[in-house]
Amino acid sequence: xxxxxxxxxxxxxQGTKLLLASxxxxxxxxxxxxxxxxxxxxxxxxxxxxxxxxxxxxLVHWAATGEKTPMYASLEERAxxxxxxxxxxAEELAAWTHESSERLExxxxxxxxxxWQAEVVTAQGRTVPASEIPWMRSRETCVHAVDxxxxxxxxxxxxxxxAALVVDIKAQRGLDTVPDGRxxxxxxxxxxxxxxxxxxxxLGPWL
Ligand code: ZN
Numbered sequence: 001x002x003x004x005x006x007x008x009x010x011x012x013x014q015g016t017k018l019l020l021a022s023x024x025x026x027x028x029x030x031x032x033x034x035x036x037x038x039x040x041x042x043x044x045x046x047x048x049x050x051x052x053x054x055x056x057x058x059l060v061h062w063a064a065t066g067e068k069t070p071m072y073a074s075l076e077e078r079a080x081x082x083x084x085x086x087x088x089x090a091e092e093l094a095a096w097t098h099e100s101s102e103r104l105e106x107x108x109x110x111x112x113x114x115x116w117q118a119e120v121v122t123a124q125g126r127t128v129p130a131s132e133i134p135w136m137r138s139r140e141t142c143v144h145a146v147d148x149x150x151x152x153x154x155x156x157x158x159x160x161x162x163a164a165l166v167v168d169i170k171a172q173r174g175l176d177t178v179p180d181g182r183x184x185x186x187x188x189x190x191x192x193x194x195x196x197x198x199x200x201x202x203l204g205p206w207l
Contacts, residue, residue, distance in 0.1 A: 003135065003160075003164045005116060005131045005134065007160060007164070008131075008134035008135040008138050008164075009108070009134045010158075011134075011135075011138035011142065011158055011160070011161040011164075012134045012135075012137045012138040012141060013105070014142075014157075014158055014161075015137070015138050015140075015141030015142035015145060015157070015161075016101050016105070016137075016141050018141070018142065018145040018152055018156065018157075019049060019097075019101075019141045019142075019144065019145040019148070020097065020098060020101065022145050022148045022150040022151075022152055023046055023094050023097050023098075023148070024094065025150055026042065026090070026094075026148075026150065028089075028090035028091070030042065031043040031046070031090045031093065033149075034149070035147050035148055035149055036146065036147040036148070036149040036193065036194070037147045040147075041086070042148060042149070043085075043086045043090075043093060044082055044083075044086045045144060045147055045148060046085075046086075046093050046094070046097055046148070047081070047082045047083075047084075047085025047086045047088070047093060047096075048082050048085075048144070049097060049140060049141070049144050050085060050093070050096045050097040050100045050101075051078070051081045051082055051085055051100075052137070052140050053097075053100035053101050053103065053104045053137070054100050054103070054104075055071035055072055055078075055123065056071065056104055056133055056136065056137055057100070057103050057104050057107050058070060058071055059071060059120045059122075059130065059133050060104070060107040060108055060111055060130065060133060061107070062118070062120045062130075063111060063115050063116070063118040063120055063130035063133075064107075064110075064111055064112075064115055064118075066118070070121060070123075071122065071123040072123055075123075078123065101141075104137065108133070108134065111130065115130060116129065116130050116131040117129050117130070117131065118130050120133070122136070135164075135168075138161060139165065139168075142157045142158075142161055142165075143165075143191055143193070145157075146188075146193065147193070153184065154184035154185070154187050154188045154191075154193070155184040157184070157187075159183065162183050162184060162186075162187040163183065165187050165190070165191065166178070166183070166186055166187055166190055169187075169190040169191060169206060170190065172206070173190070173203065173206070175190075178190065179197050179198075179199065179200040179201075180197075181195075181196075181197040181200075185197050189203070190203065190206070191206050192204065192205045192206040
């Protein structure tokens with residue numbers, strides 16, 4: 001089963017909803033608590049997700065106009081943006097997350113059908129059609145909604161998204177086989193997140 005643009009647009013919207021609800025549920029003081037990602041506070045993670053939406057807006061602009069607008073000017077600029085964002089007061093950080101998500105949604109909704117085939121380059125230097133952008137954002141919103149550690153788990157993510165995620169990470173990691181287990185556990189395991197699979201070999205980080 002291969003995912004379609006419509007699938008990814010839907011997962012991105014569901015992931016955005018989950019993510020924004022989690023961010024809205026955070027008390028200002030709890031932004032300083034650790035996220036589920038080792039070494040990342042929640043405020044760093046929220047700043048990263050907000051900055052990611054802005055960065056993906058750049059790619060949609062690139063696809064729409066042909067003007068080369070990369071996600072980030074450089075890896076240093078990406079890190080500096082997260083650090084800057086993480087120093088914002090909680091309300092501003094939450095507002096940025098909402099606004100950037102809306103900007104991205106609006107930009108995608110306005111992208112003409114034929115421009116989804118336009119080629120853009122990701123922050124990792126991969127050349128992909130613009131139709132991959134919603135998939136990239138689905139992963140960011142869904143997986144980081146779990147990483148925010150507010151109670152969202154992989155089992156709360158759309159099943160079809162998890163199935164597509166397993167296919168995607170299996171290919172990226174070059175795995176032929178994966179351990180047996182329920183889909184949410186398997187996806188968490190492959191994504192390098194805490195998992196409950198028995199007898200699964202340890203994997204390195206992902207995303
Ligand atoms: Zn991320």
